[in-house]
Amino acid sequence: xxxxxxxxxxxxxxxxxxxxxxxxxxxxxxxxxxxxxxxxxxxxxxxxxxxxxxxxxxxxxxxxxxxxxxxxxxxxxxxxxxxxxxxxxxxxxxxxxxxxxxxxxxxxxxxxxxxxxxxxxxxxxxxxxxxxxxxxxxxxxxxxxxxxxxxxxxxxxxxxxxxxxxxxxxxxxxxxxxxxxxxxxxxxxxxxxxxxxx
Amino acid sequence: xxxxxxxxxxxxxxxxxxxxxxxxxxxxxxxxxxxxxxxxxxxxxxxxxxxxxxxxxxxxxxxxxxxxxxxxxxxxxxxxxxxxxxxxxxxxxxxxxxxxxxxxxxxxxxxxxxxxxxxxxxxxxxxxxxxxxxxxxxxxxxxxxxxxxxxxxxxxxxxxxxxxxxxxxxxxxxxxxxxxxxxxxxxxxxxxxxxxxx
DNA sequence: GCGCTGACAGATTTCAATATCTGTCATACA
DNA sequence: TGTATGACAGATATTGAAATCTGTCAGCGC
Numbered sequence: 001x002x003x004x005x006x007x008x009x010x011x012x013x014x015x016x017x018x019x020x021x022x023x024x025x026x027x028x029x030x031x032x033x034x035x036x037x038x039x040x041x042x043x044x045x046x047x048x049x050x051x052x053x054x055x056x057x058x059x060x061x062x063x064x065x066x067x068x069x070x071x072x073x074x075x076x077x078x079x080x081x082x083x084x085x086x087x088x089x090x091x092x093x094x095x096x097x098x099x100x101x102x103x104x105x106x107x108x109x110x111x112x113x114x115x116x117x118x119x120x121x122x123x124x125x126x127x128x129x130x131x132x133x134x135x136x137x138x139x140x141x142x143x144x145x146x147x148x149x150x151x152x153x154x155x156x157x158x159x160x161x162x163x164x165x166x167x168x169x170x171x172x173x174x175x176x177x178x179x180x181x182x183x184x185x186x187x188x189x190x191x192x193x194x195x196x197x198x
Numbered sequence: 199x200x201x202x203x204x205x206x207x208x209x210x211x212x213x214x215x216x217x218x219x220x221x222x223x224x225x226x227x228x229x230x231x232x233x234x235x236x237x238x239x240x241x242x243x244x245x246x247x248x249x250x251x252x253x254x255x256x257x258x259x260x261x262x263x264x265x266x267x268x269x270x271x272x273x274x275x276x277x278x279x280x281x282x283x284x285x286x287x288x289x290x291x292x293x294x295x296x297x298x299x300x301x302x303x304x305x306x307x308x309x310x311x312x313x314x315x316x317x318x319x320x321x322x323x324x325x326x327x328x329x330x331x332x333x334x335x336x337x338x339x340x341x342x343x344x345x346x347x348x349x350x351x352x353x354x355x356x357x358x359x360x361x362x363x364x365x366x367x368x369x370x371x372x373x374x375x376x377x378x379x380x381x382x383x384x385x386x387x388x389x390x391x392x393x394x395x396x
Numbered sequence: 397g398c399g400c401t402g403a404c405a406g407a408t409t410t411c412a413a414t415a416t417c418t419g420t421c422a423t424a425c426a
Numbered sequence: 427t428g429t430a431t432g433a434c435a436g437a438t439a440t441t442g443a444a445a446t447c448t449g450t451c452a453g454c455g456c
Contacts, residue, residue: 030447042401237431
């Protein structure tokens with residue numbers, strides 16, 4: 001009854017992530033995953049109905065891990081504008097770090113995002129929900145003036161696509177990027193602000 | 199001395215656009231273009247140093263044509279916020295129309311945009327310049343409050359990438375799109391506004 | 397019985413031979 | 427002299443046969 005030799009979805013995902021990192025999305029096969037686990041590929045199909053579902057599960061794990069620090073930021077306390085700015089900057093930084101450190105997984109994510117698949121949609125919705133939470137706090141604090149929080153959260157997400165959508169990843173390394181991010185965030189934050197009492 | 203049989207860059211571009219439309223970017227060859235003009239492909243190389251330069255020239259023509267109505271809007275008169283909104287909505291509409299009506303040329307443009315090639319950079323800079331012009335008008339009218347017009351124009355361009363960058367074209371047809379555009383534009387315009395005197 | 401195996405059919409990918417294309421240039425023609 | 431040609435070398439794309447992969451399932455061993 002050695003725990004290590006029991007074939008669990010978790011172990012399969014682990015192995016799949018390794019295989020994807022090693023061979024890349026294009027080359028990785030279910031047979032490779034099975035080989036890495038020293039089982040037949042039929043066994044893998046006992047836990048995941050298709051290669052696509054396996055790939056999606058890996059992507060979900062990867063995205064969830066990447067999202068963790070953002071969840072913490074969203075439920076934090078303090079002035080909403082600062083928190084939103086920090087949240088967005090962190091989101092950009094996480095993506096930028098991933099694209100450098102884990103390019104194979106990032107390419108996988110890019111492929112997924114381009115297919116506009118379910119997993120990515122769910123992930124985006126989660127992001128928008130987190131933004132919405134900060135916006136609500138801001139409204140409660142009287143620093144944001146917003147009609148429809150959900151729609152505005154979506155608008156904030158849309159306005160910042162350029163710095164979190166993998167399709168634009170190539171541009172993130174350019175030297176003028178930080179200044180452009182500053183300008184964009186300033187514009188967005190001003191758009192949310194309640195009129196100043198001075 | 200029949201004008202019609204003189205081989206000019208203009209005639210070559212015309213033919214190239216036809217060939218691209220007919221075969222698509224992937225299949226179109228310089229030989230096809232030469233055949234369409236009933237000349238040898240060597241003659242084409244007399245006017246364009248490479249296939250890439252020919253493709254870029256076609257793209258430039260296509261982009262310039264698409265840009266024309268936007269230039270007119272930018273130099274118009276009237277309240278800047280309305281003009282900016284109209285300008286952005288027109289920009290979105292043009293792109294959306296192109297992606298429906300002229301999908302082959304749009305695919306060519308997408309390929310160019312993904313390569314981040316010179317022609318597209320110049321086109322983007324032109325767009326930002328036009329936005330900047332409207333923003334300046336707004337500052338003069340006292341309806342916009344902006345520190346750095348150039349940077350802010352860039353920020354407005356960046357904030358709206360989702361609806362003019364071809365990488366996101368698939369999403370433009372979705373039913374929730376118009377509402378999201380409304381929310382985004384409202385956010386951006388509020389971010390530009392000078393504080394209200396009430 | 398339960399979980400795994402491995403053979404299998406059909407779909408997809410690889411690979412190398414073949415064909416086509418790009419870009420050059422010596423030559424022809426007007 | 428200025429413009430177009432077509433043959434050519436090297437690079438790239440196409441093709442079809444062979445190899446590999448995906449997903450299924452009857453059966454094996456614990």
